[in-house]
Amino acid sequence: MAFQQAHARDWEVEEVSQWISSLNLKGPNASEIPKLFETHEIDGEALFTDIDEEALTTFGITYLQRKKVLRSLENLMASVEERESWSVNSPVQVYSNKNEKWCDAKIIRVFVDSEGEWLEVGYGNLSKQVQRYCEDIRPTPLRVEKRIEQKKNKINMKTSPPTQSLDIVNEPNIHQLLPDSKARNLWIKMAGHSNSVSTTQLLRHLRDEFVRLSKVTHRPLSHNDCKYLNLLLCTRFGAQENDVPINVYSHFWNQWFHPFCLTVSSIRDLWEQNEPKLIFGLVTKKDAENSLQNTPSGTFLIRMSDSQRGCFSLMFYDSTSRPSRVRYLLIEPVGNGEFELSAGTNLRKASLADIILSLKKLEKVLTQTGLVDKHSAFEPFAHRITRSSENDPAISEAGQTMTGTSFISEGSTMTEIPKVVIIEGKEGLSGKYHQQSTSEWRGGRPTYKGPIHPQEGEHVCLWFDDQRSEWTLSLDSMVGSTHCLAFLEKDSASDPSKILPFNLWQVALGQNQGWGQEKLVITCPKTSVAKPIAKIN
Numbered sequence: 001m002a003f004q005q006a007h008a009r010d011w012e013v014e015e016v017s018q019w020i021s022s023l024n025l026k027g028p029n030a031s032e033i034p035k036l037f038e039t040h041e042i043d044g045e046a047l048f049t050d051i052d053e054e055a056l057t058t059f060g061i062t063y064l065q066r067k068k069v070l071r072s073l074e075n076l077m078a079s080v081e082e083r084e085s086w087s088v089n090s091p092v093q094v095y096s097n098k099n100e101k102w103c104d105a106k107i108i109r110v111f112v113d114s115e116g117e118w119l120e121v122g123y124g125n126l127s128k129q130v131q132r133y134c135e136d137i138r139p140t141p142l143r144v145e146k147r148i149e150q151k152k153n154k155i156n157m158k159t160s161p162p163t164q165s166l167d168i169v170n171e172p173n174i175h176q177l178l179p180d181s182k183a184r185n186l187w188i189k190m191a192g193h194s195n196s197v198s199t200t201q202l203l204r205h206l207r208d209e210f211v212r213l214s215k216v217t218h219r220p221l222s223h224n225d226c227k228y229l230n231l232l233l234c235t236r237f238g239a240q241e242n243d244v245p246i247n248v249y250s251h252f253w254n255q256w257f258h259p260f261c262l263t264v265s266s267i268r269d270l271w272e273q274n275e276p277k278l279i280f281g282l283v284t285k286k287d288a289e290n291s292l293q294n295t296p297s298g299t300f301l302i303r304m305s306d307s308q309r310g311c312f313s314l315m316f317y318d319s320t321s322r323p324s325r326v327r328y329l330l331i332e333p334v335g336n337g338e339f340e341l342s343a344g345t346n347l348r349k350a351s352l353a354d355i356i357l358s359l360k361k362l363e364k365v366l367t368q369t370g371l372v373d374k375h376s377a378f379e380p381f382a383h384r385i386t387r388s389s390e391n392d393p394a395i396s397e398a399g400q401t402m403t404g405t406s407f408i409s410e411g412s413t414m415t416e417i418p419k420v421v422i423i424e425g426k427e428g429l430s431g432k433y434h435q436q437s438t439s440e441w442r443g444g445r446p447t448y449k450g451p452i453h454p455q456e457g458e459h460v461c462l463w464f465d466d467q468r469s470e471w472t473l474s475l476d477s478m479v480g481s482t483h484c485l486a487f488l489e490k491d492s493a494s495d496p497s498k499i500l501p502f503n504l505w506q507v508a509l510g511q512n513q514g515w516g517q518e519k520l521v522i523t524c525p526k527t528s529v530a531k532p533i534a535k536i537n
Contacts, residue, residue, distance in 0.1 A: 006133040008080050010286065011044030013037070023072055025065050033061060045286075048077060049235075078147040082139040083132065084307070086110075086119065091143065094121050094128055095136045104140070108515065111468065112330040122515060125508045128483065177246055182213070183253040187246065196245045199230055206257065213261035218272040221282075228282040232256065236306060259310030259333075266337045267352050270381055276367035278302070278377055285313070289326045291366060292317045297324075298363030299371060302356075305330065312339070312352070316362055331355060353381035417446055418524035421462070421496045425520040426507055428453050429473055429486060433462050433496075442466055442480065446495055449476065453485075460485065462496060471499060484508075486520070496522045 011019070017034040025033055036059050042051065051073060056066040086092065086107055094105040105123035112118065120129050121137060130137045170193065178184035190205050191197040203226045210221050221229075233239040237252045244252075264271050271279050280288065280301040288303050292315060300316035312331040318324065331352065332340045338349045341359075356362060356378045364371040365378075419435045431451030440447045443466025450460045459476040469492045474484040486507040493499045504517040 004133070004135055005076060005079065006083060006135055006138075007044075008076055009044045009048055011047065013041050013043050016042050016044060016047050019076075020069070023068060025068060027062050027065055029060075030065065033059075033065065036061075047073065048080075074148055074151075075144060078144045078151070079139050082143050082147055086132065091140050092119075092121060093138050093140050094123055094130070096123070096126075102138070105137075112328075117328070117330065125515075126483070127508070127515070174246075177250050178253075180253065180258070182209075183250065183258070187249060191246075196243050197249070199233065199239065199242045199244055202233075202244050202249065203229060209257075210261055210264075213258070214264040214268065214271075216264065216268055216272055219274060225282040228284065229257075231284065232306065255309055260304055263304075263310040263312070263333050266333060270352060273381075276365075276369050276372050276377070278365060278367065278372075280366070285315075288313075288315050292326050295366065295371070296363065298361055299366050300356075300362045300364075300374075301366045302331075302352075308332070314356075318361065329359075351381070351383045353378040354383055357382055417495050418497050421448060421522050421524045423450065423462070423473075423520055423522050426486070426505075426518055428455065429460060429507075429520065431460075433460075440479075444494075447479065448496065464492075471496065473505075486518075497524045 005019075008019075017038045020034040020037050040059070051069075053066060053070065056069060061069070088107055088110060090107045092105050092107060093102045095101070096103050103123045105121045105128075107119050108122045108127065109120040110117070111120070117132055118129050119132055119137065120127055128136075174184060174187070174193065178187055186205060186209055187197070190201055206229065207221045207226065210216075233244060233248070233252060234241070237248050237256075239245070239248050239252075267279070271281075273279075280303045283291075283303050285303075285306060288301060292299060292301065295317050297317060297319035300314060303313050303315065305311040305313040308330060310333050314329040314331055315326055316329075318327045329341060334340050334349055337351060339352050339355055340349050341355050350358070356365075356374060362374055365374055417435070421433045422431070423433060424430050429450075433448035433450035436447045436449055438446075443464040445464035445466075447461060447463040450462060452458065453460050453475060456475055460473055461476050461479050462471065462473055463479050464470070465472045465487070468487075471488045471491060471493070472484045473486040474481070478484065486505045488499065488503055488505050491499055491503055499522055503519075505520045506515050507518045507520075509516045
């Protein structure tokens with residue numbers, strides 16, 4: 001079993017042992033140290049939370065061996081924490097297969113599809129899409145070193161003799177740290193002008209605040225919910241054991257707790273459905289995965305996301321993937337009780353129940369009392385959005401999304417699909433593009449082959465990326481991949497002739513020049529019209 005450092009929090013005991021072996025420790029009984037970690041069943045979670053100087057001393061490990069383990073662990077934890085914090089504009093390093101080396105890069109977009117969360121990374125004049133925990137992307141050494149230094153400074157502050165300035169927060173600082181009046185009033189109620197509050201006291205008040213903000217009457221936070229919040233405060237927000245500083249509380253309130261309450265308020269009827277409980281709610285990702293293992297394919301649960309504000313994480317077991325595994329979708333609130341599924345689907349904004357009902361892969365919801373058919377569970381809460389037929393045989397298989405309907409069904413009769421389109425506006429991309437056979441269509445939309453790129457010596461193709469809902473220009477060999485020459489965000493026109501002419505495309509500018517915006521004009525000869533292949537009402 002090979003270990004991946006990006007997944008260190010989730011390592012099994014064997015992977016921790018392998019990591020210890022990779023440190024090449026020297027000295028007395030060095031070869032036995034990996035076995036010690038196996039004997040004590042140290043997995044990734046225990047490695048991150050329980051291993052310190054005292055624990056290693058108890059294991060009988062020598063001073064120099066302890067120093068090397070702790071120094072390596074410090075670097076590993078900082079790397080994982082840095083990876084977990086990535087967002088748009090975060091500097092990273094990405095591995096270039098072409099150059100066979102690591103390149104400095106920057107995250108230019110974060111999105112989620114049916115395969116999970118993806119980061120689009122720009123480096124030079126190229127872009128690459130990778131998942132957050134892929135080994136082809138890593139934190140920059142400088143950011144890791146800075147994170148280690150910040151952690152040391154924080155520890156030094158905690159071990160320094162307390163002063164009044166650290167223990168007391170004056171009124172202006174409270175307003176600055178807690179601009180939200182609800183968060184500020186709750187802090188003053190709990191702690192007055194103190195700099196920190198005990199976790200026990202905070203959780204007790206958060207239970208009352210949850211009821212007030214979410215307006216629930218039948219399902220307040222349970223004891224297990226509070227245990228989850230305690231874990232979240234410590235692992236994600238940096239709280240210490242039974243001590244929550246005001247800055248940690250502020251970050252937790254703004255980034256997680258308050259959005260969580262607002263989301264629950266928008267789906268109170270579903271949240272309060274207890275027999276059976278349809279919203280799994282507050283549970284760790286690892287516990288949710290364990291619950292779904294070995295269930296029938298299509299079994300799913302809905303939990304709150306640990307890291308995305310107010311979002312649900314929809315997790316389902318998929319035995320059709322190889323190997324069988326638990327997959328994830330992110331469901332984001334957009335206001336007015338509606339949500340958006342960040343995936344390639346023609347159902348963009350809808351109620352939570354309608355989104356669940358639209359996903360063909362989902363079969364039964366996992367509840368505390370067993371499996372329940374999704375239709376009987378969620379149809380009473382659906383808003384009955386009118387949708388295109390899911391069973392029309394004329395819809396090509398290439399046009400099927402996770403909902404089972406083609407994007408092209410939205411308002412299109414498919415009576416005028418151009419055989420040829422002409423693109424103007426950018427050297428290397430401009431020219432005549434010819435429609436390919438329907439077997440090469442993507443997302444229910446035609447694919448076109450165009451001119452030969454002057455530098456790359458390969459045809460440029462125009463195609464629709466149904467996972468990202470974007471028209472894309474790429475080299476012929478890159479169709480269907482994450483590498484492209486240009487793309488158009490948020491335009492899911494049924495064919496290129498219907499793309500609005502004033503839209504700006506994101507275009508690769510050249511070597512080490514990154515991305516820019518350019519207007520590409522698409523026209524088609526009047527005689528270039530394909531016969532209709534279907535009519536969808």
